Amino acid sequence: MANTAQSELLNDRLWNAYARPQAYVPLEGEHIYYFPQGHIEQLEGSMHFGLDQQLSTFCLPEKLLCKVMNVELRDEPSTGEMHANITLMPDHDQGEMFVEARRHTSLSKNLLGASVMLSRHQLGVLSVASHALTTQCRFSVIYKPRCCLSLFIINVNKYLEAQNHIIYVGMRFMMTFEDEDFAERRFGGTVVAVGEPEWKSIEVEWDENSTLLRPNKVSSWEIEPSKRSIWSSCLRKLKKLVCCACL
Numbered sequence: 001m002a003n004t005a006q007s008e009l010l011n012d013r014l015w016n017a018y019a020r021p022q023a024y025v026p027l028e029g030e031h032i033y034y035f036p037q038g039h040i041e042q043l044e045g046s047m048h049f050g051l052d053q054q055l056s057t058f059c060l061p062e063k064l065l066c067k068v069m070n071v072e073l074r075d076e077p078s079t080g081e082m083h084a085n086i087t088l089m090p091d092h093d094q095g096e097m098f099v100e101a102r103r104h105t106s107l108s109k110n111l112l113g114a115s116v117m118l119s120r121h122q123l124g125v126l127s128v129a130s131h132a133l134t135t136q137c138r139f140s141v142i143y144k145p146r147c148c149l150s151l152f153i154i155n156v157n158k159y160l161e162a163q164n165h166i167i168y169v170g171m172r173f174m175m176t177f178e179d180e181d182f183a184e185r186r187f188g189g190t191v192v193a194v195g196e197p198e199w200k201s202i203e204v205e206w207d208e209n210s211t212l213l214r215p216n217k218v219s220s221w222e223i224e225p226s227k228r229s230i231w232s233s234c235l236r237k238l239k240k241l242v243c244c245a246c247l
Helices: 012-018 036-044 051-057 092-103 108-117 120-135 156-163 227-246
Strands: 031-034 064-075 082-090 139-143 153-155 172-178 184-194 202-206
Touching (some): 036 120, 064 120, 120 139
Antiparallel strands (some): 082 139, 184 202
């Protein structure tokens, strides 16, 4: 009977044994930010820059505030690949703002043009997210821990904590990776450029060479500022507040 099912629900211990140690899977009821661009990167296995323009075509924000409604840890019998099927519900207020934005935007021609330029994966992710926001309905995403270049589902508290740090050129940081044996390794680096939007907006240079695949662009919640950089960030914030108070 189990063999007739397309996929099997797994117990947490077995699934986590397969997933990389750093794999994050949200809990039911948790509030998260969902980044469509990161989802597309998982599906296509590469980074895509300039997709923020396509997000605006669909009147989509860069990130969607959602509540996790359900999480299923599954195994694909045909390939043995494990993944998490995560059901999300967009935040109600965010949805109202999205609908209002659509009322003031002519989407038919824009979407027609965008559909020609986008890949199947890109069009699918953006269309599903757009529909979920418009109708305030649930939608599901597939998270594959061994295929994901960067987490595209971020805990709200983790995201907000990262916003407390001012990221600046020259800032020193550490970032944790996993080797082929899933052992954690930490690497230091320096921020060389900071851009927009938030997803992969920080360009970095690494202190040492490594056979591990490390990105040259990261997001703020992926890095850990050095203690010295944290103090420097606090001083920059204080200086900014003083300047504002003097105006």
